[in-house]
Structure formats: C-alpha cells, structure tokens
Amino acid sequence: MADGKMVEKLKKLATLIRYYILTMTTEAGSGHPSSSLSATELMASLLFSGIFRFDVDHPKASNNDRLIFSKGHASPLFYALWAAAGELTEKDLLTYRKFGSQLEGHPTVAFPFAEAATGSLGQGLSIGIGMALNAKYLDKLPYRTYVLLGDSEMAEGSQWEAIQLAAHYKLNNLIGVLDVNRLGQRGETMLGWDLNVYEKRISSFGWKTIAIDGHSIPEILAAYAEALLGTDQPTMLIAKTIKGKGVSFIENKNGWHGKALKQEECDRALKELGDVDKSVLGEISLPEDLKPKEGPPKGVPKKIDYPADKPVPTRKAYGNALARIFPQFPHLVSLDGEVSNSTYAEIFKEAYPDRFFEMYIAEQNMVGAALGLSRRGKIPFVSTFAAFFTRAFDQIRMSQYSDPNIKFVGSHAGVSIGEDGPSQMGLEDIAIFRAILNSVVLYPSDAVSTEKLVEEAAKHDGIVYIRTTRSETPILYRPDEPFKIGGSKVLRKSEGDIATVIGAGVTLYEALEAYESLKKEGILIRIVDLYSIKPVDETTLREAASATKSIITVEDHYPEGGIGEAVKSALATSAVPIYSLSVTKKPKSGKPQELLDYEEISRKSIVSKIRELI
C-alpha cells in the first residue's frame, strides 16, 4: 500500500498540476479548468505512483500502458501531467489552444502522448477497448489501458456499448476511472453524486467497481492496486470528486464549466494553492520489454479466380478477398456488427477466427474499438450494412483526427436490396464517407474489382470506405485487370459517343444494358465505371467532358453528396452539362428491378435521358 512519502510527493505533484491547469487556461482565455481540477488526484496518483508503466522516450512503444482522456475537455490536466513528468515545459503549456501548438483545446494526436483525439464525449472507452483487445488477444502483451471518463458522458449510449463488450471479452486489462464531479455543462447530471447507482449499473454489466473519494490519494492508490488484482473483469473506479477542487470560489459551483479564470481570479486561486514546488518531478515507471506476439509469417495471396460467366455478389467477393489477402497483411483484423453472414465477413472469420471480433449490434463501439486497434498498428476492416454506418458517424468523424488506418465496408447499398425496405438501404453512405478529410471511397461493381480494391484498401494508409452490393452481379473484368485508388474504367467508347454515362455498382449494369438498347438504334454512348468515387479520376472525366456533349451520372444513392456531386465537383470548371439520376422518391419494399425503375435509375431512365438529349 501507499507509504507516507509517496502520498506527500503525489500531493506536491497535484498542487503543481493544479498550478499548471490554472495558469495555462487563464493564459489561453478559455478551456475547462474546473473539469481538470476534479480529476487531478485520480490522474497524478495513476501516473506517478509506479502503477502506470510508460516509456516517455518512446510514447508509441508496444509495452506502454495506454491512457485515454475520454473527457477530452480535461486537456489542461492531460498536458499538465506530462509537464509534471518533465515532458513539457511551463512555456509549452502557455501555448495551450494557440494556433500551431501541439496542445490543442481537446487532445489530438498532434501531441505525441495522446493515444487518440477525443472531445466528442462517450468515445474514449471504445478506443480503449480496441487497445485492450489488442493487448489480450493479438499482441498478447501485459500493458493496461486506462480511460478517464466524465460523469456527464455516462449518458451517452456508446458508453454502455463499450461497457457490455469489455465485460463480454473479459478485458481485465481495461480500467475506467469515472470522475463523478456531479456537474455537467449546464447543471447537475441525472445521478449527481449517487455513486451507489453508478456502481449498480456498471457492475450489472459485469465490471468490478470500486467507489472511492477521488481526492484521497491513499484511497485512490488502494483502488488501483485492487483493480490490478487477478480477475477476468474490467474494473471501474467510481470516484466522488469536486468540480473545481482546490479553488474555493469555483468548487462545486454551477456556471464554471468550460470557463477560464480571469487573471485576477487566477491570482486569487493560486494563492489558495499555497506553495508550488516546481522542482518536483513526476516519475513514471518503465514497462517490461516484451515482444508482441508475432502474426503468421507474411505470405503471398492466392490468385483471384472467378468463372467469367457466374455472377457473384460483391459483398461475397469482399469476404473472399479478406481471407485471400490476409497472408500479405498479417496485421489485418475483421470487426463486424452481428451481420457477418450478410456482409460475408464470416468467410474471413472461418479462415482466421483469432483475427475476427464479433462486435454485436453496437456500431458506435465497433468503430471506436477499430480506432484503438488501428492506433496499435492493426488494420481493422469494419463491416456492417452501409445504412448502419450512419449510427457511428460521430465515431467515424472523430477517427479522422487520430490519423487512423481503418477500412469500412458497407453492404446492402441502395434501393437494389429490395424487399427489406428503406430502413435497411444505404442511401447516404457515400455522402458521409466522402465528407471525411482525405478519405477514400470505393464502389466496385463486380467480384474481380472488389478483390482488387480490397487489396488496394489494405495497402492504403488511411480511412477507406468500400460499398458492396447485396445481389449478384456479373463478372466484368479479367483477374489480371489492374485497379487503383483514384482510377476508373472506360467500358464502352467510340468516336461517335454522344454522351457519357457514369455508373458504379448496380447502376453500371443498367448503363451497360442501356448501351445495348441504344446501340441497336445507332446511338453510341460512353460508359465509365467510376469505382473510385474519392479521389475521383479527373483525367478520364475531363476527357469524357470534352469528347461527349453531356455527362449523365446514375447512382443508387440520394442525390446529395453522392456520385453525381463528386462528378460535378471534378468538372465544376468545365462547361459540359451534367445530368444526374439518383434516388429521389421515398423508397419502398419491392423487387430490386421494380425499385430501380421506380426511382428512375434503371436502363429505361438512362435510355430516356439520352433520347431527351439528342
């Protein structure tokens, strides 16, 4: 247990950390000092007591314990901790929130000690799950993952997704630290200081819970020690704390969320802190030097082999591809939201059960966990119905600020899924994934291009979205046809093309059928397979724009943010008229072809549009 000397030193460190929190936020003129002060003892006691093991010279090292501030607005505390550890100077802290500083308003990976960007609440625990899954099931390393949680954010459903899954996977290497300071942004939380209810809820989900006074260093140290005792459960420290602790005139007072102290208030507050010993250094223990479990030796994938005359759903080609390319990408893992028999992630699961994680119907946590895995060097492929990525769009959006390497694969795109109706139709998935900075959006039409593009996605370092189709589609390409991110294929082309029709997925086949009908009448059109929607192949589009009188885009997606607008953006300075066929009526149940006709995105509508333009 804690000796008196350790407690004294931690108290000194806590005072120094409070000094940093107050001075840096007052200098910045904004920030969340009160939310930082409540968790000061909780975090100082973790980092500087020997519990936390971290090689400060190698923040990315495999054996380091991980620390995630899910309550990202407590960034002043986060940075102050690293200053107390000697990794930031007081001068560095005074750049907080200033343009160009690594010390952003909410932690981002611009700061090397941040495991991931946080600030949208209720996401840190999921990221921690990814890291804990990696430690326990993949790298097989003894590092632990600590997540600081706010009490307000416990209202987010994503927390309970994470809590249930952590228990399900017996993540005894995951420790949550819940800072129950009672006050949210605009008033009291639903549960206030009722630690008992937090304990009941969290323990009912299978966690070990330890309720403590979050300002008593001996209690905190004892709790961490207890958390590390052998068990197969994750542990939650539930700490009663005081928001603004240490500054009497803001302690436990409403109206002090997200508010820096004015200079004179800060001066008063610093007086209350008493002596600040700037010479005290927070020492962090080194972790053991262990090697992550090696994956299988790298191998060469089998060749792609689909009979040219047998239609295959691209979702199935996705599953095949994942299993096929694994030898080449031994860091690959697959996560699926309880629909692996629909997305065909099950093909990979059957081939490599140890690299597959069933994430159940909890898409938010699935995406957060994928980010955690990605931050630990894995290449997660995350699959569910295209429509259900809308459920996790905040996690997807946030992931972009952590330099992630995640592949999202959405099956059941568009009205072409048929009878299940609109709730299951991905009709805005292209829009959301295009709106992620530097994302790649791919939409293969046949099995061969799917296989090739899954491989390209695995090679690419960043966020990639792949849209797959429920129904079978004919093979278009030979197995040696090359595909690249940013490319496209011109499938029909002649000197006399009067228009270019651009499709992808089911609409590409509709365009090819339209081509055949029109050809019989002597009308020739160019057909482009726009399999890379972002980045888009501007060269081919510009050629088409200058060679043909008009461009028609056809997509099984709502008009906004989809293929039509991608093409319009690429050709915004070209004079060519662009016409877009897309889903514009409320979709219904029905047969796929009925729905394509109803939405006027089938061969018929393409033919009529071309006739109208002649």
Add this chain to the structure above:
Amino acid sequence: MADGKMVEKLKKLATLIRYYILTMTTEAGSGHPSSSLSATELMASLLFSGIFRFDVDHPKASNNDRLIFSKGHASPLFYALWAAAGELTEKDLLTYRKFGSQLEGHPTVAFPFAEAATGSLGQGLSIGIGMALNAKYLDKLPYRTYVLLGDSEMAEGSQWEAIQLAAHYKLNNLIGVLDVNRLGQRGETMLGWDLNVYEKRISSFGWKTIAIDGHSIPEILAAYAEALLGTDQPTMLIAKTIKGKGVSFIENKNGWHGKALKQEECDRALKELGDVDKSVLGEISLPEDLKPKEGPPKGVPKKIDYPADKPVPTRKAYGNALARIFPQFPHLVSLDGEVSNSTYAEIFKEAYPDRFFEMYIAEQNMVGAALGLSRRGKIPFVSTFAAFFTRAFDQIRMSQYSDPNIKFVGSHAGVSIGEDGPSQMGLEDIAIFRAILNSVVLYPSDAVSTEKLVEEAAKHDGIVYIRTTRSETPILYRPDEPFKIGGSKVLRKSEGDIATVIGAGVTLYEALEAYESLKKEGILIRIVDLYSIKPVDETTLREAASATKSIITVEDHYPEGGIGEAVKSALATSAVPIYSLSVTKKPKSGKPQELLDYEEISRKSIVSKIRELI
C-alpha cells in the same frame, strides 16, 4: 386475473396469427417469421385482452395506446395482429413486401397502424419516450406506450440512453416488452437466455422489471396487469421466448433468422399448428374519450428588435426566436442535449419551462424522442452542437420515413468556433442534412434572418435543419426584410460584376470584406447570401451564372455535400465555372480568424481567387 375463456381465445388468436405469419412470409419469399413467432403470445395477449386500448377506426386518435415494434423485422407479426383484429384481410397480408403494398418489409407509416417506421434496431424505445413524454407532460392523457424490443438490439447504446431517460422522467406510462429469444441474426446474443442479467441491468437503471415465460398467456396477462399498477417507474417485461415457436423444425435453431419457409416447409409448419379458426376476431378495447390538455391560446409573436449596430451570435437569435414565436406555435417544444447554455435553447427554457425537455448528452435518444413527439402533433426543435448531430444520424435518417415534423438546430458550426478544436466543429452537418429526402437546410448569417427563418421552419411541415454560428455577427437586415425557404439575398450587385461570391454564415462577412477591398481597386463582385442551402434558389444562381463570368462559393464546411456542391448541382447544366473555397486542411485550435485564414476561406483567399480569375 385472466379467466380460462380469455386464455382459450388468446390461444386461438395466437394460432391464427402464426398461420398468417407463416403464409405471408412464404408468399413473399422473404421476411422474418422466426422473430415474429417468438413474440406472438406477448403481442396477442396485449392487444386482445382488454389491456390495450385503441380506436381502430381512428388510429391517430389522441387517446389511443401506442404500440411500436422496435424490432421492426417482426413486421409479419405486426401485420398479422391487425389482421386478427379485422383491419386487414388475408388477401392484404399476401401483398406483404410487394411493390406498392402498405405492408412493407419493415413497418413504415404507409401502414396507418404503424406509429413510426422502424427497422434500424434500437430506436423504438426512444420514439416511445417521445410519445410517453407527450402523454405525461404535454397532452396529460392516460394513454400508454408499449414497445416491443428484441434481445439482440439491447446491444445498441441508444437503448440505454432511452432506458435511463425514461426512468429519469418517471415515465410510468411506458411499457417495454423484451422478447428474449436468445438468437440474433448470426448466432447467440451476448446474454442468451440469462433473464436475470437483463433484470439486473434494466432495474439498475430505475425500471420495474417482470421476468416471465413469454409463451405462457396467464403469465403474460399477469405481468401486464402488474405493469399497470401505480408506481412512478417505467416497466420492462422480460420474456423468455423461443425463436420460431410453434414450428418444431425451426424452433430455437440458428440459421433461421430472416428466412421465409419454402412452400413445402410452410405446409409442414401449418400442419403442426393444427386447427386454425379464421373466424376468431381479436377485439381491442376502446380508450376513454378525453381531451388533450390545451396549450395556451394562440397569440401573436412580438416584433423582432435588434439594434442595427450591435453584433449578435445567430445561436442567441435562435433562442430568442424560439421564445418569441411560441405564442404563434403553441405545439412547439424544445429538446436539448445538455448544452442549452451554448445553443441558447435556455432562453426558451426560461420562458416556457414546461415545454422544454433536458435530454442530457444522449443525442440518439433525443432525436428518437423528438420523432415520437412529432408523431403526436408537437413541433420539436432539437438543439445541440452541429458536430454532435453526426451522433444521431441513423435516427435522423430513419425519421424521414415517418413523415416527421422536426427542426434540428446545430450551433458551433465550422472552424470559426476557434480554440476548442476539430472535435467540436460542425464540418459535415450540411452534408448529412442535405442527404435527407425533402429536407430543408437553412444557414442564416445574422440575427434578423435567424429569427425569420426559425419562424419559417416552424411553419414548414417536415425536417428542417438550421445551422447557427458561435461568434457574434453584425446585423445585415432590417426587421421587415422577408425571408423564405428556397430564397437568397443578393447583397451586392452591379452591371460590372466580374464574379459572384456565394457565402453563408461567417463566410458571408468574409465575402463582404473582400468586396470592399476589391472595390477600392475598381473590381466589382456580386455577393449572394445563400441562407437557404436546400432547396436552393436556382433562379438567383442562374441569373448570377449568366451575368458574371464565374461563381465562387465559400463555406466553413468540408467540400463534400456542402454549399459548393449544392451550387454545383443547381448549375450542373450551366457552363459557368464554379470555384469552391472550403475547409480542406485538418483543422486545429486557434483564433477564429486565424483558422479562416489557414483554411483559405477568409477575405484574403476570396480576394486572391478573384485576382487569379481576372
């Protein structure tokens, strides 16, 4: 308690309902019979025992109990219930999942007895909360809201958001019926048949729980009776059931999710059912005929009054507007996600506390509840940071299939929020709201236009998104200036305009500053305030396209799906070149103006772009 005759009749009805479930799905060739069969007794006992009160001739009547199938894939059961009640014929049922039928694959409001469209799991309870809040706090009617839940969907965090909030608001008029059939789509759920854990979890969140055998009609009837006993808690019936119940060869078997029986299998199954009495009619009790509590008498809003020389943040004008227009729209309610002091919904809350609901940091449930309120005739205005609507995009997406009347208001748009950094910046909000069918997207720049557009939003029946700005912006318009959905304002115009610059929000002011700089050099540009991004004012855009040589859009949003692409879509058949300035670098913390400059969406970049074009 239940008499023997009642139980006998309910058994007969259950058999008839099973007959319908099997025949309609086999005829359709798809659907979820096994998930319907597990809940047959649960639902038949509710509807046809006198517990459920519903006027079948007036399905929208205020006093009706509400029934929501959160497990929307059990639609065959849902339709079969209404057939057993005499509201659908057997012939009607055979149109299930066919194009044009009201009986879609997952329930939609095309079917008049569906309270809302469901099918994306984990959303029905939130919708039910909206209806229960309405009953208890607004209409003050004794109707009850019943929600049928699947066990797989309990993995969704949104369920726990709903569960916590229902207890917080003491919704003793809300009854959940949890169909624990153990099997999800691809295998067992995390908890299988462990009813005890479900009870612990749900009761720890403040609900009354009743565990039962979900195929024992007497137990079910007793549980409903107990649920209705006076208490201030919502109640969850937790029912152990068998997936596929009644058909021996699919009962409790994996691999039978979402699969219709083939004709010969169906014949075998029907034999097992034994005698089906098609003459038995399920009688539903009528509700009392009570009047909803009247709101205040309709009044006339005060006049808009802002000093012309005093900048006001549009988010504050939003709060002012809501409070101002309430007399004109007494069905208006406000929901906020624990940020009412940032969105300024607090101004309305202070004026009309009974019409404001604090929804805490649980955006998914907030949106679902708004849909429930909307379906009961209220006009919910839902506010949070623009960025955090991404958290609820699945609920927003799904709401469009329920003919909703909901207004979403997102504050803290774009990089112009400054120091808080990217996690808090709404940079894809326009993209997501544009991608909703028939949505309206408004982006006022000053306080006056905000007031006017909030009023237009309240008048408009449908989904409206209003984007507001964190920082103060100068007043541009006189209080009598008219604004309409689909309009725009040309703020600077001359014969000699060499280009048109289109902005909204902060970028409009940047454009106006650019205008002043360029004017000094004798360069004239046209400036358009594109306050209505969807629908967009095509007439004004076309005029600008023909009058000026080029168009420049400037927006504090990512390029995809935003103002630039809205304009490009409107002018896709025009030859005018369109240049777009938008957020294209990973945003950081910093001062608003620093960030606008960094992202090249400020006056400087507008001026350079214009110079480049000369």
